[in-house]
Amino acid sequence: MNKFDLKIVALAGGVGGAKLAEGLAQVLPPENLTIIVNTGDDFDHLGLRICPDLDTVCYTLAGIVNPDTGWGRADETWNALDNLETLGGPTWFRIGDKDLSTHLERTRRLNHGIRLSQITHEFCRSWGVLPMVIPMSDEVVSTKVYTDMGVMPFQEYFVQRKCQPSVKGFKFDGVEKSHSAPGILEAIELSDAILICPSNPWVSIDPILAVPRISSALAEKKVIAVSPIIGGLAVKGPAAKMFSDIGIQPSAFAVAQHYENLIKGFVFDQIDSGLIDKIFHLGISPYVTDSIMRTTEDRSRVAAEVLDFCTLLV
Amino acid sequence: MNKFDLKIVALAGGVGGAKLAEGLAQVLPPENLTIIVNTGDDFDHLGLRICPDLDTVCYTLAGIVNPDTGWGRADETWNALDNLETLGGPTWFRIGDKDLSTHLERTRRLNHGIRLSQITHEFCRSWGVLPMVIPMSDEVVSTKVYTDMGVMPFQEYFVQRKCQPSVKGFKFDGVEKSHSAPGILEAIELSDAILICPSNPWVSIDPILAVPRISSALAEKKVIAVSPIIGGLAVKGPAAKMFSDIGIQPSAFAVAQHYENLIKGFVFDQIDSGLIDKIFHLGISPYVTDSIMRTTEDRSRVAAEVLDFCTLLV
Numbered sequence: 088m089n090k091f092d093l094k095i096v097a098l099a100g101g102v103g104g105a106k107l108a109e110g111l112a113q114v115l116p117p118e119n120l121t122i123i124v125n126t127g128d129d130f131d132h133l134g135l136r137i138c139p140d141l142d143t144v145c146y147t148l149a150g151i152v153n154p155d156t157g158w159g160r161a162d163e164t165w166n167a168l169d170n171l172e173t174l175g176g177p178t179w180f181r182i183g184d185k186d187l188s189t190h191l192e193r194t195r196r197l198n199h200g201i202r203l204s205q206i207t208h209e210f211c212r213s214w215g216v217l218p219m220v221i222p223m224s225d226e227v228v229s230t231k232v233y234t235d236m237g238v239m240p241f242q243e244y245f246v247q248r249k250c251q252p253s254v255k256g257f258k259f260d261g262v263e264k265s266h267s268a269p270g271i272l273e274a275i276e277l278s279d280a281i282l283i284c285p286s287n288p289w290v291s292i293d294p295i296l297a298v299p300r301i302s303s304a305l306a307e308k309k310v311i312a313v314s315p316i317i318g319g320l321a322v323k324g325p326a327a328k329m330f331s332d333i334g335i336q337p338s339a340f341a342v343a344q345h346y347e348n349l350i351k352g353f354v355f356d357q358i359d360s361g362l363i364d365k366i367f368h369l370g371i372s373p374y375v376t377d378s379i380m381r382t383t384e385d386r387s388r389v390a391a392e393v394l395d396f397c398t399l400l401v
Numbered sequence: 402m403n404k405f406d407l408k409i410v411a412l413a414g415g416v417g418g419a420k421l422a423e424g425l426a427q428v429l430p431p432e433n434l435t436i437i438v439n440t441g442d443d444f445d446h447l448g449l450r451i452c453p454d455l456d457t458v459c460y461t462l463a464g465i466v467n468p469d470t471g472w473g474r475a476d477e478t479w480n481a482l483d484n485l486e487t488l489g490g491p492t493w494f495r496i497g498d499k500d501l502s503t504h505l506e507r508t509r510r511l512n513h514g515i516r517l518s519q520i521t522h523e524f525c526r527s528w529g530v531l532p533m534v535i536p537m538s539d540e541v542v543s544t545k546v547y548t549d550m551g552v553m554p555f556q557e558y559f560v561q562r563k564c565q566p567s568v569k570g571f572k573f574d575g576v577e578k579s580h581s582a583p584g585i586l587e588a589i590e591l592s593d594a595i596l597i598c599p600s601n602p603w604v605s606i607d608p609i610l611a612v613p614r615i616s617s618a619l620a621e622k623k624v625i626a627v628s629p630i631i632g633g634l635a636v637k638g639p640a641a642k643m644f645s646d647i648g649i650q651p652s653a654f655a656v657a658q659h660y661e662n663l664i665k666g667f668v669f670d671q672i673d674s675g676l677i678d679k680i681f682h683l684g685i686s687p688y689v690t691d692s693i694m695r696t697t698e699d700r701s702r703v704a705a706e707v708l709d710f711c712t713l714l715v
Binding site: 133134135160163164166167168169170171173174175176177183184185186187188189191192194195198209210213214 | 485497
């Protein structure tokens with residue numbers, strides 16, 4: 088099978104996942120790519136519904152993401168937040184002026200009873216995003232972090248407390264009763280392979296995998312994961328620290344073990360090529376490459392390699 | 402009595418009222434000035450509570466108003482609205498990025514049960530506004546405009562339809578049961594004179610006068626109005642057109658008649674000095690001056706003259 092003919096469903100969180108998603112969007116025809124995005128990080132703030140991972144993925148695919156941070160908007164201004172600070176309002180969550188109206192308009196539509204998946208679809212059309220981007224569920228699922236300082240919502244752990252508390256575990260409030268958003272089950276059924284993007288396994292991918300119908304649908308499929316851990320470190324975010332806090336040596340191998348019962352193939356960085364045998368002994372096909380995606384070209388190259396690897400497994 | 406010792410309560414709507422309020426703030430010690438602001442124009446938009454007159458008055462007193470328009474913020478950016486337009490959101494009401502966060506933070510606090518008057522007080526402190534600015538009521542009062550195209554909320558008439566429909570009358574939904582915001586009755590009781598700023602009589606001042614306890618408290622007081630109509634035209638806004646639509650020749654005299662049972666003194670422009678006798682025959686003391694307030698200096702001069710006129714009447 089030619090890689091361009093593969094029908095792919097990608098599971099993604101924020102910045103790392105968005106980068107591979109962008110690479111896949113460069114390589115695949117848009118109708119062959121569906122990206123299912125974590126919404127466990129979503130929260131209400133300033134009366135607005137904020138969906139950080141969904142926005143990061145959409146902004147990245149639209150080419151309007153801030154290239155320096157990987158999240159938020161390019162050429163952003165901060166006048167609203169500056170005035171909010173003057174007024175003594177909460178500014179710990181950084182929302183630029185362009186970004187703000189995404190939350191405003193999403194919240195306005197949600198309040199009119201429009202589903203998050205429908206809103207996301209319409210936003211993508213406005214931004215010129217061609218692949219299908221679907222939030223994992225239209226229902227509210229809220230990631231909570233168990234820490235040595237108590238249980239807290241993800242954004243409090245991540246942004247307000249800067250990942251300082253030591254993590255003991257996670258729960259995804261509401262996930263047991265949640266339903267996958269419309270189109271997800273069909274996309275999975277029609278897909279040739281499922282790609283788990285290099286996102287945080289604990290808080291970006293696990294919430295998606297915990298949606299009951301998604302989890303059962305994936306059991307039938309060839310799943311390939313790309314490691315977010317390179318040389319024992321997370322490219323971005325707290326994934327490595329979470330492994331350590333929980334008592335697991337952070338490594339690409341730990342990521343492969345995390346997904347052990349789910350994946351058939353595992354892509355990781357050449358710096359970790361010493362792990363090839365260990366991955367193989369988990370019953371997982373290893374694929375090693377230069378997996379750091381700094382540039383647009385890196386992303387399409389990694390995506391193309393991952394897709395070529397998929398053609399060998401499906 | 403020296404004009405600097407006068408305790409003044411000013412009733413104000415938007416741009417015109419804000420200009421005289423700013424003049425008064427330049428002349429009077431802050432503890433001698435209370436500004437009661439119309440909230441009949443307030444409305445919900447994009448999930449936010451927007452108080453156009455209150456913001457215009459506060460921004461003007463804070464020196465952060467857009468000097469070209471008289472409303473909104475100086476040095477404003479429009480990134481949020483531009484992105485909202487891309488998303489197909491409603492952009493007929495022009496909200497800049499700085500302005501936006503005022504509505505966000507106000508809405509956030511209202512949702513926490515904080516009263517509008519308290520929020521306004523806190524915002525004024527943040528912006529360095531020293532005189533007391535009080536919304537006419539903490540309860541929702543909504544100005545509706547009866548027109549040849551039906552009854553419509555004020556902002557629909559004013560902004561969306563650009564004052565095109567012919568006006569037949571007004572109602573202020575909720576005003577009969579509304580209570581004046583805390584501090585208003587005390588300020589009126591302690592005041593030496595009440596100034597009706599050069600705001601739209603129909604939709605800026607009448608809603609304030611329709612709050613039951615305000616109306617009864619004013620009956621005991623010396624009230625002086627400043628005409629918003631100069632040479633038959635409104636300096637800004639639809640006041641003259643409203644008089645015409647209703648079948649009254651727009652003029653400073655029509656304004657004096659509008660307030661006939663309430664006011665003891667009336668300030669109007671020198672261009673209308675031919676009306677002096679007619680005003681006098683209403684039993685109202687006339688005062689004529691150059692009443693157009695283009696510059697900061699104009700505003701303090703007009704305010705000082707109005708206050709000198711007050712000293713003659715109280």
